[in-house]
Amino acid sequence: MNRVHTEQQHYGVVAKGLHWGMALMLIALISIGTYMTGLDKSDPSRLELLGMHKSFGAIFMQLAVFRLIWSRIQPAPTLPNVLSGWERLLSRFVTASLYLLMLAIPFSGMAMTNFAGYPVSIFGLIDMPILFDKNTEMVGLAKNAHGILVYALLVSIFMHIAGALKHRFLDAPEADVLPRMVPLKPRV
Template identity: 65%
Template sequence: MTGIRDAEFKYGAVTKVLHWGMALMLLTLVVVGSYMTGLDKADPSRLQLMGMHKSFGAIFMQLAVFRVIWSRISARPQLPEVLSGWEKQLSRTITALLYILMLAVPFSGMAMSNFSGFPVSLFGLVEFPMVIAKNPEMAGLAKQAHVAMVYALMGAIILHVAGALKHRYLDDPKADVLPRMTSLKPRV
């Protein structure tokens, strides 16, 4: 049974729920965001989707902040000793990049919205304060940054998944990190 907190060789329930919940939410945000931007600007469903996208993006950002805090107060499992130095460094770099982008992507979305003169609201119930003044030129730059960082985040996720699969199927069984975050049994 998995405990709430992370342990020396396994992630705890909080980390697992955050990991898989945020992965699903991120995938949904990317799919909906891509679909919504392809709709005609006059299409009423575009505005509805945009509102939902912003609301879930704001939730994602709060979860990312919580995840950063949680990663600092809950001891993480150590990387397997059988990994080479460059593999450990690459893993730490990709993980840091994932955390940075999980915060930067929603922030750039909020900036894009504010620069366009619109607040971000949470399902129309709570409106976040406008922290940036309207500036159409900066809105365009924020949009470019948002899109570029989404692609960077998707690339980092692909590398993250590829690394986990490499350690599971191609490396020494002691390098298998997948059981830490899943219910898979370790390789023997």
């Protein structure tokens, strides 16, 4: 299989588009999810927001699968040689955590919906396959898992951003990884 050419030190346009598009979608998903859970169950806008949240969550999961496949077709640029062993290990751990959580969170949301006896519908146009039979006892477990996984994702995102900022502002210029994903000039 031919590899798509990317500069050694930068991500390609597809990887950047997926990264920033999914980041914006994630902000919307977490915002809508947090807001709708605070609404009274009888509030009619809650149902509309829930449908929107599920639709974008299903799309997000598909993008996460595509992103994982793309990362195998076009691997990330190598980490700077000046990073220590523990920094490289932590970077791999955080990246793996992000990928795992980007798949597990929408999956747990889909499981929650299926256990409640419903398919996940994308804007009422396409129903996702039902993976689990109705099981009201499992709804609560899937709901708890969904919430816990979101908090784990927030921690992973914080670590991801903190690491990029550390390398940009506190480390040697050669450790700066931020220009690989954003249009910044490397430090000198």
